[in-house]
Amino acid sequence: MLVREIAAYLGVTFEGDGERQIAGIAPLDTAGAMHVSFVGSRRAVRDAQASAAGCLLVTPDFQSGGRTVIRCVDPRGACAKLIRLLQPPPAPAKGVHHTAVLGRNCSIGEDASIGAYCVLGDDVTVGAGTILYPHVTIYSGVTIGARGVIHSGAVIGADGFGFVFTEGHYEKFPQVGRVLIGDDVEIGAHSAVDRAALGVTSIGDGAKLDNMVHIGHNCRVGKHVVIAAQTGMAGGTVIEDYAVIGGQVGMGDNVTVKSGAVVGSGAGILSSKVVRGGGEVHWGTPARPLKEYLESLANVARLPQLRREVEELARRLEALEKSKGE
Amino acid sequence: MLVREIAAYLGVTFEGDGERQIAGIAPLDTAGAMHVSFVGSRRAVRDAQASAAGCLLVTPDFQSGGRTVIRCVDPRGACAKLIRLLQPPPAPAKGVHHTAVLGRNCSIGEDASIGAYCVLGDDVTVGAGTILYPHVTIYSGVTIGARGVIHSGAVIGADGFGFVFTEGHYEKFPQVGRVLIGDDVEIGAHSAVDRAALGVTSIGDGAKLDNMVHIGHNCRVGKHVVIAAQTGMAGGTVIEDYAVIGGQVGMGDNVTVKSGAVVGSGAGILSSKVVRGGGEVHWGTPARPLKEYLESLANVARLPQLRREVEELARRLEALEKSKGE
Amino acid sequence: MLVREIAAYLGVTFEGDGERQIAGIAPLDTAGAMHVSFVGSRRAVRDAQASAAGCLLVTPDFQSGGRTVIRCVDPRGACAKLIRLLQPPPAPAKGVHHTAVLGRNCSIGEDASIGAYCVLGDDVTVGAGTILYPHVTIYSGVTIGARGVIHSGAVIGADGFGFVFTEGHYEKFPQVGRVLIGDDVEIGAHSAVDRAALGVTSIGDGAKLDNMVHIGHNCRVGKHVVIAAQTGMAGGTVIEDYAVIGGQVGMGDNVTVKSGAVVGSGAGILSSKVVRGGGEVHWGTPARPLKEYLESLANVARLPQLRREVEELARRLEALEKSKGE
Numbered sequence: 019m020l021v022r023e024i025a026a027y028l029g030v031t032f033e034g035d036g037e038r039q040i041a042g043i044a045p046l047d048t049a050g051a052m053h054v055s056f057v058g059s060r061r062a063v064r065d066a067q068a069s070a071a072g073c074l075l076v077t078p079d080f081q082s083g084g085r086t087v088i089r090c091v092d093p094r095g096a097c098a099k100l101i102r103l104l105q106p107p108p109a110p111a112k113g114v115h116h117t118a119v120l121g122r123n124c125s126i127g128e129d130a131s132i133g134a135y136c137v138l139g140d141d142v143t144v145g146a147g148t149i150l151y152p153h154v155t156i157y158s159g160v161t162i163g164a165r166g167v168i169h170s171g172a173v174i175g176a177d178g179f180g181f182v183f184t185e186g187h188y189e190k191f192p193q194v195g196r197v198l199i200g201d202d203v204e205i206g207a208h209s210a211v212d213r214a215a216l217g218v219t220s221i222g223d224g225a226k227l228d229n230m231v232h233i234g235h236n237c238r239v240g241k242h243v244v245i246a247a248q249t250g251m252a253g254g255t256v257i258e259d260y261a262v263i264g265g266q267v268g269m270g271d272n273v274t275v276k277s278g279a280v281v282g283s284g285a286g287i288l289s290s291k292v293v294r295g296g297g298e299v300h301w302g303t304p305a306r307p308l309k310e311y312l313e314s315l316a317n318v319a320r321l322p323q324l325r326r327e328v329e330e331l332a333r334r335l336e337a338l339e340k341s342k343g344e
Numbered sequence: 345m346l347v348r349e350i351a352a353y354l355g356v357t358f359e360g361d362g363e364r365q366i367a368g369i370a371p372l373d374t375a376g377a378m379h380v381s382f383v384g385s386r387r388a389v390r391d392a393q394a395s396a397a398g399c400l401l402v403t404p405d406f407q408s409g410g411r412t413v414i415r416c417v418d419p420r421g422a423c424a425k426l427i428r429l430l431q432p433p434p435a436p437a438k439g440v441h442h443t444a445v446l447g448r449n450c451s452i453g454e455d456a457s458i459g460a461y462c463v464l465g466d467d468v469t470v471g472a473g474t475i476l477y478p479h480v481t482i483y484s485g486v487t488i489g490a491r492g493v494i495h496s497g498a499v500i501g502a503d504g505f506g507f508v509f510t511e512g513h514y515e516k517f518p519q520v521g522r523v524l525i526g527d528d529v530e531i532g533a534h535s536a537v538d539r540a541a542l543g544v545t546s547i548g549d550g551a552k553l554d555n556m557v558h559i560g561h562n563c564r565v566g567k568h569v570v571i572a573a574q575t576g577m578a579g580g581t582v583i584e585d586y587a588v589i590g591g592q593v594g595m596g597d598n599v600t601v602k603s604g605a606v607v608g609s610g611a612g613i614l615s616s617k618v619v620r621g622g623g624e625v626h627w628g629t630p631a632r633p634l635k636e637y638l639e640s641l642a643n644v645a646r647l648p649q650l651r652r653e654v655e656e657l658a659r660r661l662e663a664l665e666k667s668k669g670e
Numbered sequence: 671m672l673v674r675e676i677a678a679y680l681g682v683t684f685e686g687d688g689e690r691q692i693a694g695i696a697p698l699d700t701a702g703a704m705h706v707s708f709v710g711s712r713r714a715v716r717d718a719q720a721s722a723a724g725c726l727l728v729t730p731d732f733q734s735g736g737r738t739v740i741r742c743v744d745p746r747g748a749c750a751k752l753i754r755l756l757q758p759p760p761a762p763a764k765g766v767h768h769t770a771v772l773g774r775n776c777s778i779g780e781d782a783s784i785g786a787y788c789v790l791g792d793d794v795t796v797g798a799g800t801i802l803y804p805h806v807t808i809y810s811g812v813t814i815g816a817r818g819v820i821h822s823g824a825v826i827g828a829d830g831f832g833f834v835f836t837e838g839h840y841e842k843f844p845q846v847g848r849v850l851i852g853d854d855v856e857i858g859a860h861s862a863v864d865r866a867a868l869g870v871t872s873i874g875d876g877a878k879l880d881n882m883v884h885i886g887h888n889c890r891v892g893k894h895v896v897i898a899a900q901t902g903m904a905g906g907t908v909i910e911d912y913a914v915i916g917g918q919v920g921m922g923d924n925v926t927v928k929s930g931a932v933v934g935s936g937a938g939i940l941s942s943k944v945v946r947g948g949g950e951v952h953w954g955t956p957a958r959p960l961k962e963y964l965e966s967l968a969n970v971a972r973l974p975q976l977r978r979e980v981e982e983l984a985r986r987l988e989a990l991e992k993s994k995g996e
Contacts, residue, residue, distance in 0.1 A: 044868055105844075107829075108792070173533040177433075184418070190424070190493075248574065248920070250556070318969065338990060445769065517746065543699075578917060643970065
């Protein structure tokens with residue numbers, strides 16, 4: 019494909035050698051003359067100087083320095099589009115792999131892919147076009163929407179963690195609820211979405227969960243929510259639409275994260291807390307607005323200085339007291 | 345089942361319409377006239393106002409406002425009992441699924457359930473009535489007691505993490521110990537209990553582990569210990585009986601958590617630390633008694649105020665010094 | 671085997687009863703007269719007093735008190751050597767288990783062991799002597815070196831977590847890169863190494879990863895790096911050779927941990943940070959040199975004292991002001 023053809027495919031303009039032949043896409047550091055690469059961050063602008071890429075996907079304000087570039091508003095998005103055209107990832111085989119074990123009354127949508135050694139319990143529904151990679155386990159009574167992607171090792175619908183302490187031991191609170199997963203949801207390797215005790219644990223349309231995410235019973239994760247790896251939430255937590263949750267975040271029971279909130283990686287949110295939304299960023303344990311968190315860090319960092327000031331005041335005060343006593 | 349029959353089954357009293365027909369159990373927010381629901385917390389008392397549930401399981405002091413209620417000391421426990429009667433969770437099929445792979449000399453107790461694609465190594469013992477959900481992996485030489493529940497993806501008996509650094513690289517310290525799991529233990533999805541280097545890694549009777557819990561080699565988890573999701577403990581740690589460990593807690597090597605201690609979610613406990621028991625609650629990193637942790641948080645939060653006080657003192661001191669100089 | 675034979679095998683000296691018969695190796699607390707045990711730490715020196723072990727592997731300066739001991743520079747390493755001789759762990763069967771599912775163009779090295787229900791995608795290479803325990807999933811295009819050990823539940827090569835937000839929803843950034851794992855690498859149960867978006871995610875020769883470690887796309891983990899359980903790193907992070915990373919550490923995107931750095935358990939490292947190497951120890955969130963971290967903790971702990979000092983100054987200052995006003 020020629021540079022000018024790529025630009026035309028993306029519906030944008032190019033500068034430089036439009037007749038240059040492009041064989042594929044590569045990262046800046048390993049790209050050669052036959053590759054196109056993208057410059058998607060300030061950091062990448064620096065790396066782009068040293069890159070041997072034959073063509074760069076860049077933002078309108080990128081200083082090309084005479085290189086062959088294709089200009090677009092979102093170089094990363096354009097690159098994603100190009101990868102899907104030029105070197106699309108291999109699609110898993112459609113249909114149910116012969117080693118998969120399905121329970122009674124399972125419904126598998128058209129063009130869905132159920133990989134090797136997947137195990138589905140009774141009454142499981144998988145929507146059209148959804149991909150279950152090998153070794154996904156779906157317990158009974160779970161519904162998964164269309165066009166989803168669930169990676170290997172994920173377990174959907176295992177029992178929530180509920181016990182009643184009685185006479186010196188824990189009795190299980192039976193977990194008889196369900197799990198409902200919307201359309202276009204991606205769930206990473208080893209993630210677990212527990213079934214509700216009663217009622218439903220749900221993941222909204224378009225939500226994206228990274229690896230090793232733990233969703234406790236009766237949680238409700240909204241639409242287009244993003245949750246990075248190793249984050250966990252206990253029972254009954256609600257994450258509203260478009261919230262963005264970092265990695266290794268921990269949430270207690272019955273937390274509410276409002277729509278559009280951003281929770282930084284490693285944050286800890288206490289049970290029953292409400293985290294404000296609308297793009298506000300929260301950080302730390304206990305989680306608080308980023309500005310407060312940074313101020314707190316700064317205040318602690320300035321403690322040695324504060325201590326010196328207090329010592330200085332003590333010295334001056336003592337001098338005054340002495341002079342008065344004389 | 346009628347309300348009065350439910351009350352009789354639970355051995356407690358009801359108020360209101362004893363002839364009301366109950367078809368099932370539902371959470372407060374989705375329950376209808378045919379459902380019984382339970383009010384198990386202060387939060388739930390509020391939610392109960394808006395609930396359309398035909399009958400409520402409530403504590404003796406709940407103000408019914410004329411609704412049909414069943415009164416008992418532990419509504420949540422009563423509800424668990426009722427679920428087991430009215431809508432018991434489907435029991436996995438007894439016996440060894442034909443796709444399970446068992447090593448030599450395995451002993452599977454009566455009525456145990458070994459799910460699809462479980463893999464058991466040599467010399468594995470599984471007690472009577474224990475359920476292994478699909479995709480559980482048990483390495484060689486592991487003993488699991490009776491009436492346990494192990495969820496999909498759990499791995500019991502993988503090598504502990506032990507290496508000897510020698511001549512510029514790490515040599516494995518052979519992990520030749522065992523794992524011993526007591527009776528009535530529940531282990532969540534993706535949890536891992538590593539085998540001992542030498543000796544035994546053990547989980548006591550009645551212990552409950554949530555999802556993605558990591559138990560390092562040679563740890564000893566006591567009886568009726570509860571460990572929430574994503575908590576991990578390095579080698580040689582001892583958790584005594586009836587301790588309660590929150591989620592995402594991290595423990596170094598050779599920690600001791602005394603009997604009955606409560607460790608809050610997200611806490612970090614340094615190697616070789618001893619955490620006091622007897623119901624004391626510990627929090628933070630490094631973990632400390634909750635009172636100290638809260639005081640520390642409050643002290644940091646009051647830093648801006650302290651700084652202002654110091655500035656005020658400095659101003660007043662300067663004024664005094666000036667007046668003295670005059 | 672006799673004590674003198676063991677000493678000879680290890681190429682070191684013994685004291686005491688060289689003719690004593692040793693049947694096996696055991697930990698200090700359960701060893702009997704027929705067992706050898708090792709004293710590998712100060713803590714163990716104390717435990718050794720109470721041990722009934724017939725022979726102890728000890729350092730040159732250990733005070734034997736008349737017991738039979740074998741002296742060597744590295745008792746733990748010597749014990750590892752002895753375990754491999756006297757009670758070597760059972761080796762998994764060589765070859766590909768008949769239940770394993772292999773894609774096209776897979777290359778399995780000599781004496782490699784591919785366990786039950788392993789699933790390998792297309793174009794996967796596994797080096798000579800490498801062990802894949804049951805239930806390991808390797809996606810397409812992954813290369814694993816020789817003499818490695820990968821524990822059950824590990825997933826290598828699942829998609830990295832990359833999305834482009836466009837028109838109110840997230841579009842997947844296709845993950846078309848590869849994973850390259852060196853020789854002599856051990857990967858724990860449930861760990862996940864994601865494929866690169868473009869390019870390569872790599873794990874260097876001799877690296878050791880504990881359970882539930884998450885390696886994001888395009889990370890580069892160096893040679894002989896050690897990573898303890900439940901640690902996660904987002905995309906593009908570089909861990910240089912011989913770094914040691916504790917458990918439950920979290921790293922943002924594009925972090926660089928320099929060669930030989932030590933990162934304490936539970937640390938959090940912000941995106942794009944560079945952590946100094948050369949044996950320096952880093953701790954806390956945000957991660958900083960251990961000395962700074964400890965000072966910060968101490969400063970916070972001394973806050974009540976500082977507050978009292980300020981109050982005392984205020985009282986004295988007020989007294990001065992009063993006396994001046996009189």
